[in-house]
Every structure is written in structure tokens, then in C-alpha cells.
Amino acid sequence: KVPLTAIRRLSIYARMLAGLEADGKQQVSSRDLGETASIPSTQVRKDLAYFGQFGKRGSGYSVKELGFRLRKILGIDRAWNVALVGAGNLGRALFSYPGFSKQGFRIVAVFDNSPGKVNKSWKGTRIQSIKELSKTVREKNISIGIVAVPASGAQEVADEMCKAGIKAVLNFAPKRLKVPTGCMQANVDLAIELENFSYYLSKLR
Amino acid sequence: KVPLTAIRRLSIYARMLAGLEADGKQQVSSRDLGETASIPSTQVRKDLAYFGQFGKRGSGYSVKELGFRLRKILGIDRAWNVALVGAGNLGRALFSYPGFSKQGFRIVAVFDNSPGKVNKSWKGTRIQSIKELSKTVREKNISIGIVAVPASGAQEVADEMCKAGIKAVLNFAPKRLKVPTGCMQANVDLAIELENFSYYLSKLR
Ligand SMILES: NC(=O)c1ccc[n+]([C@@H]2O[C@H](COP(=O)([O-])OP(=O)(O)OC[C@H]3O[C@@H](n4cnc5c(N)ncnc54)[C@H](O)[C@@H]3O)[C@@H](O)[C@H]2O)c1
Ligand SMILES: NC(=O)c1ccc[n+]([C@@H]2O[C@H](COP(=O)([O-])OP(=O)(O)OC[C@H]3O[C@@H](n4cnc5c(N)ncnc54)[C@H](O)[C@@H]3O)[C@@H](O)[C@H]2O)c1
Incomplete structure (x- = not known):
């Protein structure tokens, strides 16, 4: 069973490799791969070893091939449809954040429960009433939900999401949520x- | 040298302990302490061992005392002044997020470079021109900065912050930053x- 900390590091390696590929670099060592995030080369090799045999002793890894394989492992070699609930300040920032769609995560639907926000549009995406969540999750094949509402509404929104098939x-929201089996949360x-x-900082004093 | 991953877990334990104390609980086991975040009791004990001797064999830890000591170690037994640069959607969400001030982090100054935003007020805090950063950092004893501007401006803002004494x-911002020695970044x-x-999710398919 691969620890979550290793999967997070895989995301970091995948970004590193995408950057190297864009710069035309063809080979990379385990040390350089971990460099920017101060991850020791021993950790890099240990993380990759969970998933198979990569690279050749002494010549490092092929940037293109390792990047391709890590994206496949992380599931970011394809697109994922995401629902955002809470069309407030945080929701707006998340909706316009280019970093999500860059990795294949498309916010295809936005929901709110305030009449002042429902039916307004953000860059062509109509803000829908939370009542339409279930129907839209099925129609748009949404597998991931983002909860960006105040703490008081968060559990109810998470329940709706999991019930709808997310x-x-x-x-x-600053609140511990309970989700049913079959629904992951972070x-x-x-x-x-x-x-x-x-x-x-307090150690420096 | 304590790994960053251990420090992050300390934050989780500290929150857990604050919740238990609010519920009037007096003792907690290492297993219960790690429970909500699925951290094994062996890891909990290993993390705490970096910092000293806590609790008694067989009777667990005193909720009040361990919470007090972890908050001291994390530096959240006192307040810290924070500067936010970028009064956009993300900035607004961060500014109103109660979770920061709850842990002692007060956003005491907000900066932007857009004339349309400078001099507007957010709950009594006047949005200042980025030109006033240096002066305000000194006057308000600010040690932490948050960069919430687009990628194109992020490095310049970070340079200003570190130069000002943050x-x-x-x-x-989706951009790797370089900061001088004496300035930390995350x-x-x-x-x-x-x-x-x-x-x-892709493993489930
Ligand atoms: N985790 C963090 O570090 C962090 C940082 C910033 C904000 N937050 C949290 O994110 C949440 C949103 O923050 P914000 O500043 O955008 O708040 P906001 O008040 O600007 O936006 C909340 C939106 O949610 C909508 N809403 C409320 N209850 C709803 C419900 N039951 N169903 C559908 N929509 C509902 C509101 O109408 C509003 O549009 C808050 O819980 C805040 O504490 C967390
Ligand atoms: N890290 C994440 O997961 C995540 C999530 C959401 C947004 N973001 C990023 O956060 C940043 C802000 O996002 P947003 O949606 O709030 O954008 P925004 O356009 O709403 O706000 C940016 C603000 O910064 C100001 N600004 C621009 N350059 C500046 C400079 N040099 N000095 C001072 N102020 C300056 C603008 O006037 C504006 O008010 C972007 O870089 C975005 O990509 C990151």
C-alpha cells in the first residue's frame, strides 16, 4: 500500500518532469528530480520503486517516458469533471485557478443556494441551484466535488455530493466532515x- | 532535525487537543490522538519523542498540558502579524478566513497595485498600495507574507517582502519563487x- 506522502511527491516529480520536457531536456537524475523540493535522491528512488522499474542505472530517467508513466499512475493523463459548491470568494478563486485545468481537472458545474448568485454566470458557466446537483452530477459525469461553503453548510453539502454519486x-470549510464508505474526502x-x-520562526527567537 | 511532515502532524494533534479540551476531556491516548487523521499511534509517539517526554506509560497524555506544550512548540501560543499582497478573489477569501486568526495569525495589512482597489476597505482594513509595504512591515512588525497575485507578479512581490524584512x-501563485537566505518560503x-x-479514482476503474 503506497503511503499518501509518496503519492504527493509523485505529483511534484510529475510537475518537475513536465517543466523539463518543456525545456527540451531528455534525461534527469533522481537527485535533480528531487532537487527543487529538497527531496533526497534516495527518497525519489524509493517512491518510484513502488510503481515499477524506471530508468537505467547510471543514466537516470527518460524525462518523456517517466513523465508519461507518472501522469498515468496519478490519473492525470485524462480529464476529470469537478463540481464546485459555494460561489463565494474562495469558490471564485478556485473556479478561475488555471492550475486545475492544467492538470486535467475541469470545474464543469458551480452551485450555490443564494438567490442572489443562482443563474449568474462565471465565464459562461451558469451558477446553478444546489437542488440541481444530483441531476447535473449524472449528466456531466462528475466524480469530484469541492466544498467552498461556510462550516454550517459543509456537512449537508458533502452528504448531497456523495448521495449524488460523487x-x-x-x-x-473549517469543519471535520463524515462521508459514507465509497466516498473519499480530504x-x-x-x-x-x-x-x-x-x-x-519561534525557534529563531 | 525534525522533518516537516512531523511538524505538520503536530498541527493536527494540536487541533485535536484543542477540540478535546473544549469537550472537557482530560486524558487522551496516542491512538485516539492520531485517529481522526488515520495516523498510527506509533507515529504519534515517534513525533512527540522529537520534542521531549510527554505523558505517562499506560495513562496517555494530559489533554491540557500536551495541547499547551504543542502550541508552544508550534509557536501558536502567541500572535503573528501577516501581510497579504493581492486583493483579488483569493486574497478576499484568505482575508475573511476565520481559521487564520483562530491560530493567532492576523492579517494586519493588505496590499494591491491596482488603483481600483487601493484605498478600498475590507472590514476596516484599508487596502494599501504595494509601495507602502516596506514601511508597513516595519511599523506593524510583520513577519509573514502571503502572495495572492498572478504568476507574472509573484517573484517581484516576494522580493519586496523579503527586502522589507518579512x-x-x-x-x-503557480510559479516557483526564489527567495534570499533568511527568508523562508512555502x-x-x-x-x-x-x-x-x-x-x-483511476485505480478503481
Ligand atoms: N481551508 C482554508 O484554508 C480556507 C481558506 C479560505 C476560506 N475557507 C473556507 O471556505 C469557505 C468559503 O469561504 P468564502 O470566503 O468563499 O465564503 P463566502 O461567504 O464568500 O462564500 C460562501 C458561499 O457559499 C454559499 N453557500 C452557503 N451555504 C451553502 C449551501 N448549503 N449550499 C450551497 N451554497 C451555500 C453562499 O451563498 C456563498 O456564496 C468558508 O468555510 C471558509 O471558512 C477555507
Ligand atoms: N495555489 C492554488 O491552489 C491557487 C488557487 C486559486 C488561485 N491561485 C492563484 O492565486 C493568485 C490570485 O488568484 P485570484 O483568483 O485572486 O486572482 P485575481 O486576479 O482575482 O487577484 C489578483 C490581485 O492581485 C493584484 N496584483 C497583481 N499584480 C500585483 C502586484 N505586482 N502587486 C500587488 N498586487 C498585484 C491584482 O490587482 C488583483 O487584485 C493567482 O496567481 C492564482 O493562480 C492559486
Whole structure:
């Protein structure tokens, strides 16, 4: 069973490789692959070993081939349809974030429960009433949901998503959610990034 | 040297402990402490061992005392002043996110370079011109900066921040930044969360 920390590093390697390929580089060592993110070459090799035999001893990895294979492993060699619930400030920022579609994640539907927002359009995408979630998830083959509503509404939105057939929920609301079996969840809490800083900064004092 | 992954887990334990304390619970086992985030008790004990002797064999940890000590280690037993640059959608969502101030991180200044935004106010905080960054960082004793501008402006903003005396930069722009020694940086890329999902979802097919 591959640890989640290894899968996250695979995403970092895949981005690195995409950049190298764009620069026309053909070969890369395990040390260079981990360099930008300060990941030791031993860790890089250990992570790749979970998934097979890559590269040749002494000559490193083929940038093109390794990138291709990692994208396949990560499932980013294809597109995924995503539903966003919560058309507020965070929702708007996520909707326009080019980083998602760059990796194949297309926000194909946006939902809200405020009459002031339903039926408005963001770059051609009509904001729909949350009542239309179920129907739209089926019609648009949506497998991933993003929860960008206040804490008070987050659990109900996650329940609706999983019931509608969404398989994975990314939650931004400051609330622990419970999801049924068959539905994955991940929580984002950006304060943790700042706590990493305060850990180091308070040691400097 | 404590690995960053261990420090992130410390943040998770600290949140868990704050919740338990609010519920009036007095003792907690290493297993319960790691439970919600699926962290094995062996990992919990290993993480805590970096920082000292906590708890008693057989009776677990004191919720109050361990919470107090972890907050001290993480530096969240005090407040930190934060500058936000980029008063757009993401900036607005970060500014109003209660999760930051809850952990002691106060966004005390917001900057932008668009005349349409400078001098507008967000809940009593006047959006200032980026030209005032240096002066404000000194006046308001700001040690952390958040970069929420488009990729094209991110490096310049990070340079300004470090030059002004900010010690740690949290970057949301999709661009690798270079910061001088004495300035820390971390990058947030929410697409990585979705790639974790697509890794598991594509295995299900
Ligand atoms: N995880 C983080 O680090 C982080 C950072 C910023 C914001 N947040 C969180 O993200 C959430 C959104 O923040 P924001 O600043 O965009 O808030 P916002 O108030 O601007 O937007 C919330 C939107 O959700 C809609 N909504 C509320 N309940 C709903 C429901 N039950 N169904 C459908 N739509 C509903 C509202 O009408 C509104 O449009 C909040 O929970 C906030 O705490 C988290
Ligand atoms: N990391 C992630 O997962 C993630 C998610 C969403 C958005 N983003 C990124 O966050 C950034 C902001 O996104 P947004 O949707 O809020 O964009 P936005 O266009 O709504 O806001 C950007 C703001 O920055 C200001 N600005 C631009 N250049 C500046 C400069 N040099 N100095 C000061 N201010 C400047 C603009 O005037 C504007 O107000 C973008 O880089 C976007 O790609 C990242």
C-alpha cells in the first residue's frame, strides 16, 4: 500500500518532469528530480520503486517516458469533471485557478443556494441551484466535488455530493466532515502552512 | 532535525487537543490522538519523542498540558502579524478566513497595485498600495507574507517582502519563487489535492 506522502511527491516529480520536457531536456537524475523540493535522491528512488522499474542505472530517467508513466499512475493523463459548491470568494478563486485545468481537472458545474448568485454566470458557466446537483452530477459525469461553503453548510453539502454519486470531496470549510464508505474526502486547512512557519520562526527567537 | 511532515502532524494533534479540551476531556491516548487523521499511534509517539517526554506509560497524555506544550512548540501560543499582497478573489477569501486568526495569525495589512482597489476597505482594513509595504512591515512588525497575485507578479512581490524584512512567504501563485537566505518560503498548489484523488479514482476503474 503506497503511503499518501509518496503519492504527493509523485505529483511534484510529475510537475518537475513536465517543466523539463518543456525545456527540451531528455534525461534527469533522481537527485535533480528531487532537487527543487529538497527531496533526497534516495527518497525519489524509493517512491518510484513502488510503481515499477524506471530508468537505467547510471543514466537516470527518460524525462518523456517517466513523465508519461507518472501522469498515468496519478490519473492525470485524462480529464476529470469537478463540481464546485459555494460561489463565494474562495469558490471564485478556485473556479478561475488555471492550475486545475492544467492538470486535467475541469470545474464543469458551480452551485450555490443564494438567490442572489443562482443563474449568474462565471465565464459562461451558469451558477446553478444546489437542488440541481444530483441531476447535473449524472449528466456531466462528475466524480469530484469541492466544498467552498461556510462550516454550517459543509456537512449537508458533502452528504448531497456523495448521495449524488460523487466519489471524492475536497473540503475547505473549517469543519471535520463524515462521508459514507465509497466516498473519499480530504480537508484543506491553509492555517497549517502558517503554523509550519511559526514553528521555525519561534525557534529563531 | 525534525522533518516537516512531523511538524505538520503536530498541527493536527494540536487541533485535536484543542477540540478535546473544549469537550472537557482530560486524558487522551496516542491512538485516539492520531485517529481522526488515520495516523498510527506509533507515529504519534515517534513525533512527540522529537520534542521531549510527554505523558505517562499506560495513562496517555494530559489533554491540557500536551495541547499547551504543542502550541508552544508550534509557536501558536502567541500572535503573528501577516501581510497579504493581492486583493483579488483569493486574497478576499484568505482575508475573511476565520481559521487564520483562530491560530493567532492576523492579517494586519493588505496590499494591491491596482488603483481600483487601493484605498478600498475590507472590514476596516484599508487596502494599501504595494509601495507602502516596506514601511508597513516595519511599523506593524510583520513577519509573514502571503502572495495572492498572478504568476507574472509573484517573484517581484516576494522580493519586496523579503527586502522589507518579512521572514516567511506563503505563495499561491503557480510559479516557483526564489527567495534570499533568511527568508523562508512555502508554495500551495491545491491541484495536488485533486491529483491524490485521481490517483485513487483511476485505480478503481
Ligand atoms: N481551508 C482554508 O484554508 C480556507 C481558506 C479560505 C476560506 N475557507 C473556507 O471556505 C469557505 C468559503 O469561504 P468564502 O470566503 O468563499 O465564503 P463566502 O461567504 O464568500 O462564500 C460562501 C458561499 O457559499 C454559499 N453557500 C452557503 N451555504 C451553502 C449551501 N448549503 N449550499 C450551497 N451554497 C451555500 C453562499 O451563498 C456563498 O456564496 C468558508 O468555510 C471558509 O471558512 C477555507
Ligand atoms: N495555489 C492554488 O491552489 C491557487 C488557487 C486559486 C488561485 N491561485 C492563484 O492565486 C493568485 C490570485 O488568484 P485570484 O483568483 O485572486 O486572482 P485575481 O486576479 O482575482 O487577484 C489578483 C490581485 O492581485 C493584484 N496584483 C497583481 N499584480 C500585483 C502586484 N505586482 N502587486 C500587488 N498586487 C498585484 C491584482 O490587482 C488583483 O487584485 C493567482 O496567481 C492564482 O493562480 C492559486
